[in-house]
Structure formats: C-alpha cells, structure tokens
Amino acid sequence: MSTARFDRRYLLMIAAGLFILLVVIYPLWQVFFRSFFDAGALSLKNYYKVFAHPTYYRALLNSVWISCATGALCMVMGTLLAFLVVRTDLPYKRSLRTLLVLPYALPSFFAAIAWIQLLGPQGYLARFFIQLSGWEAAPWNIYSASGIVFVLTVHYFILVFITVAGALERMDASLEEAARASGANTYRIMREITLPLVLPAIMAGGLLAFIGALANFGIPALLGMRARFFVLTTSIYYALAIPDFGLATALSGMLVIVALFSMAIQFGIQ
Numbered sequence: 001m002s003t004a005r006f007d008r009r010y011l012l013m014i015a016a017g018l019f020i021l022l023v024v025i026y027p028l029w030q031v032f033f034r035s036f037f038d039a040g041a042l043s044l045k046n047y048y049k050v051f052a053h054p055t056y057y058r059a060l061l062n063s064v065w066i067s068c069a070t071g072a073l074c075m076v077m078g079t080l081l082a083f084l085v086v087r088t089d090l091p092y093k094r095s096l097r098t099l100l101v102l103p104y105a106l107p108s109f110f111a112a113i114a115w116i117q118l119l120g121p122q123g124y125l126a127r128f129f130i131q132l133s134g135w136e137a138a139p140w141n142i143y144s145a146s147g148i149v150f151v152l153t154v155h156y157f158i159l160v161f162i163t164v165a166g167a168l169e170r171m172d173a174s175l176e177e178a179a180r181a182s183g184a185n186t187y188r189i190m191r192e193i194t195l196p197l198v199l200p201a202i203m204a205g206g207l208l209a210f211i212g213a214l215a216n217f218g219i220p221a222l223l224g225m226r227a228r229f230f231v232l233t234t235s236i237y238y239a240l241a242i243p244d245f246g247l248a249t250a251l252s253g254m255l256v257i258v259a260l261f262s263m264a265i266q267f268g269i270q
Contacts, residue, residue, distance in 0.1 A: 028256060031249050031252045031253055031256065032249075032253050032256075034245070034246065034249040035047070035246060035249035035250040035252070035253045037246060038246050045246070046246040046247050046249065046250035047250050047253075049247050049250065050247070050250050050251060050254060055230065055235070056235055056247075056251065058230070059230045059231055059232050059234070059235040059251075060232060060254055060258075062145070062229065062230065062231045062232075063214055063231040063232040063233070063255070063258065064214075064258060066145065066148060066149055066152070066213060066220070066231060067210045067211075067213040067214040067258075067262075068210065069149045070149055070152040070153050070156060070209055070210065070213035071206045071207070071209045071210035071213065072206070073149065073153040073157070074153055074156050074157040074159065074160045074205070074206060074209035075160050075202050075203075075205065075206040075209070077153060077157040077160070077161075078157045078158065078159070078160025078161035078162075078163075078164060078202075078205055078209075079160060079161075079164050079198075079202055081100060081157070081161050082160070082161050082164035082165040082168060083164075083168070085097055085100075085161075085165060086165050086168040086169055087168060087194075097165075100158055100161060101158055101162075103154055103155055103158065104155060104156070104158040104159075106155075107218065108155060108216055108217070108218035108219050109218035109219075109222065111151060111154070111155050111218075111219065112151055112218055112219045112221075112222040112223055113222065115142060115147075115150075115151050115154075116142055116222065116223070119138075119140060119142045119147070120142050120143075121137065121138070121142075123142070125138075126138040126140075141227075142223060143223055143224075143226045143227045144223070144227055144229065145224070145227075145229055147223050148219055148220050148223045148224055148229070148231075151219050151223060152212075152213045152216060152219055153209075155212075155216075155219065156208075156209040156212045156213060157209065159205050159208040159209050159212065160202065160205030160206060160208075160209060161205070162205070163201040163202070163204050163205035163208070164198055164201045164202055164205060166201065167197070167198040167200075167201035168194075168198060171194070171197055171198065175193055175197075176189050176193055176194060179192075179193055203266055204266075207262060207263065207266050210262055211259050211262065214232070214255060214258060214259060214262075215233065215255060215259075216233065217233040217234065217237065220233060220234050221233075221234050221237065232251050232254060232255050232258075233255070235251055236248050236251045236252060236255075239251060
C-alpha cells in the first residue's frame with residue numbers, strides 16, 4: 001500500500017511538472033528567448049530600443065503608474081464594498097454581490113465602449129451635463145490617463161472584493177466580539193483586529209488588479225490611443241503592426257518583469 005501511495009504521488013508530481021513546463025515555462029521561455037535575437041543573432045538591440053526610444057520608455061512608465069493607481073483604487077473600493085456586503089445588514093446582499101461581479105464578466109473592449117457612450121464627448125451623461133449647465137463641454141475627459149484608470153478600476157475592483165469578502169467570511173468573529181465586550185469601539189476593532197487579519201487578502205487582490213491592469217489591452221487601446229497615450233500592451237500592438245517581432249517580444253518581456261517585481265514586493269511585505 002505504501003508503494004502504491006508513493007507511485008501515485010510520484011505520478012502526480014510528474015503531471016504537475018509537465019503542466020507547469022507547458023503552460024508557464026515554455027511560453028515565457030519563448031518570449032525571452034526571441035527577445036534576445038535580432039536578424040538571427042544574439043543581441044540586446046530589442047531591449048536597447050525599449051529604453052532608448054522615448055515612446056517605449058514612456059509606455060513602460062505609463063504601464064507601471066497606471067497599474068499602481070488602478071491597484072490602489074481597487075483595494076480601497078473592493079475592501080469598502082466587501083465590508084458593506086459581509087459586515088453589515090445591507091438588504092439584498094446576495095443580489096448586490098451578483099451585480100458587482102457583472103462588470104468583470106464583460107470583455108474589456110465592451111466595458112470601454114460602454115463608458116465611452118456614457119462619459120464620452122457625445123455620451124449620454126456628457127450631453128445631459130452640457131444641457132443642464134450650459135457649458136460647452138463636460139469637465140471630464142474619458143480619453144485620458146485618468147479615464148483609463150477609472151475604467152480599469154471599475155473592471156478589476158471585483159478581484160479585491162472577492163478575496164476580501166472571502167477572508168471576512170472565514171475570519172473568527174469571536175475576536176471582534178471579545179474586543180467589543182471589552183469596551184472597544186467599532187473604529188478601534190476595525191483598525192486593530194479586522195484590517196490586520198484581512199490585509200493579506202487586500203494585498204493579494206490588489207496584486208491581481210495590478211497585473212490585470214498591466215496586461216489589459218482593450219481599455220488602454222480604446223481610451224488611450226486617441227489621446228496618444230500609450231502603455232506596454234498598445235506598444236506591443238504597434239510593434240507587431242510594423243512588424244517588429246523582436247521589439248514586441250522585448251516589450252512583452254518587460255511586462256513579465258514588472259509583474260514578477262510586483263509579486264516579489266508583495267511577498268517581501270508579507
């Protein structure tokens with residue numbers, strides 16, 4: 001029996017190793033391997049283009065700060081909504097949880113189109129505001145970096161909401177009850193007990209939102225290209241259109257490096 005059990009575990013390890021090799025390592029190896037080749041020879045020329053050309057360098061910086069802003073806003077928005085749904089007696093909480101998930105179910109292209117129709121220069125809300133106020137234009141601009149952050153936040157906050165809501169539901173409520181029985185107010189309980197316990201879930205959800213925003217193409221393409229605001233994903237699209245496959249793989253490699261760096265920071269904090 002011990003031999004059979006050992007064999008099953010051995011086969012499981014082989015299957016898991018093959019899965020990681022085919023699904024994770026092989027695609028990453030293809031990206032980095034091809035990014036170091038130019039005209040059939042090993043070269044750093046593709047990465048030189050990324051850091052030497054202002055367009056690609058700015059695209060890298062834009063991706064980082066757009067993703068950081070999105071991740072931070074998602075952590076705030078997702079955490080507050082999770083507390084409302086799990087820790088309050090809000091009516092119709094089950095229906096509300098389902099409705100909160102729906103924006104994430106939409107493809108990002110359609111999410112961007114929907115917000116353009118609502119907040120764009122000729123959008124429904126923009127025209128209503130202009131008629132109501134008498135201004136020549138709405139005070140916001142959906143075709144901008146702030147518009148990209150806004151739509152990305154609406155699209156990805158559910159990742160934080162799900163992780164934090166799950167952590168709150170699994171948390172031992174007796175700790176909060178004991179603190180309340182000792183005379184601690186709600187603010188102190190939240191600050192000293194609840195938030196520290198769910199902080200890993202908040203950080204994990206924020207990391208998922210950061211990576212999702214970093215890799216998203218549809219929203220930056222529809223809202224940023226018109227304003228000549230480029231991120232790594234839209235720059236990869238233009239590199240493939242040239243076509244410059246080596247540059248596209250180098251930009252893709254930068255996406256992976258930024259994602260790995262953000263994961264290392266989170267693991268270091270925890």
